[in-house]
Amino acid sequence: MSIKERLVEILGNDRVLDAPEILDTYRTDYSLTSPGTPTYVTYPENNKEIQSIVTIANEQGTPLVPCSSRVHFNGCTIPKQGGIVLDLENMTRVWDLDERNRKITVEAGVTWKQLYPVLAEKDLMVCPPLLPHGDRSVITTFLEREPLVIPLYEYGEPMMSMEVVWPNGTLFRTGSASAPTFPKSFAEGVNPQGPGVMDFYRLLQGAQGTMGIVTWAIIKTEYLSPVSRLFFIPFDKLADAIRPLYTIQRRKIGYECFLMNRLDMALILSENYPDDFELSMNKLPAWTIALALRGGRRRPEEKIQYETNALKGVAKEFNGLPLLNALPGSPHSGLRLANILRTPWPDEETYWKHQYRGDCQDLFFITKLSQVPKFVSMMTHVARQMDFTLDHIGVYIQPIENARSCHVEFNLFYDSTDPKEKEKVSTLHDEAAKAIQSQGGIFTRPYGSLAGLVYEKAASYTAMLKTVKNIFDPNNIMCPGNLCF
8 A cells, every 4th residue: 555545544535635735835934944845744633643644654764744833933844855744733622721730731733822712711821932823833832942921930841741652653641641540640740750760851842843743731821810010111222221121030020021122012012013013113212121010819909019119129220210101102002012912913913023024034042131232233243244124133032030041032024025135034044143153142942054053063962862863763754854863
């Protein structure tokens, strides 16, 4: 039997597709990664079907590319060497919503816009990254370690135990979900470590699909407070924002907190693009800290008041920093941002990164907060050398674990229908990455061209990764071409 006949035997004709118009939808995404066409697209609905497909792939030496989001930004789901796409979009079960222990179990295909209403009914939420696309898979978001917009240490690991099909076809559960009595075990899957002395879930984080296929995961939930107060702190110079931001974070004031330049802030605050956007660009400060205070289940107003007093104390320490409830040119900005920070981006609005120029290529890395001005100056210098318009560069700075470190993201907005502009953005991305790495920026999520840049500088680490990969995936069927594989 041919590969297709065997796949059809498992899934049926309607869940094994190879029509050119279907395959074309998996060739590209919103990244600059070169196109790659799969041979077949499959739609498994449970772990048994996934295991059967993995068995066929191993026997035939056929690459497998799992995907679960409806939209992709980083190129890791593009088939680099053809093969079979496992699209998990039909795996959308949500179960075991435990309000007392604040956890929920979701399958890999559950998106942000599917999960949010389920939790909101119970006044719960899952800590999100900044304004996730509604069609983005929740599990993929956390596996890829996207920085969370709430930078408190205790929120840093939202995913607990999970089920995975390893590349050799073995079905495995990580953490306390591996207990023989699960889900009736004492820990009920909430402990991510183990089984044994090894943290297997670390093999799957940031792996870009190369180490296995996660079918479901247990995720932490948090209280979704209806009481909030949002403050904006404006700055003319980036350097002036660093110490106040660090101080706010070290004193654990507030929940959502980040720093943005004028362009990114104008895009996320624009309800009616482009009219609101143009007005905001003329009036917004060059840099803005956004900080949300949220009430608890008990005595919410009291909690917000003492955090407000603490914030006023910080403002006084820095010579009377202005604490604004709305930004100039955007009278409803505080209300809008408070409402959207804990939800996926609204379906009725074009995704904020695609409004300005049509496309956006992100360049992000980890550094210390004190080093951010240096890296922003470096990006400005490289962009000027390449004659790239500085007004097309957004900057988003997300503290991590109360500013122990921070995520720095440059958003390079461009028109992908213009080949010259697309090529210029690609070159700027790569040249800036080299400059950033040379000055100590750490690329912990090396997508596309960044992989070669990172792994050629870490020979022993790369060799160890390949050794581990060979243990779990001896035939190298999972996403060949990603990372250093």
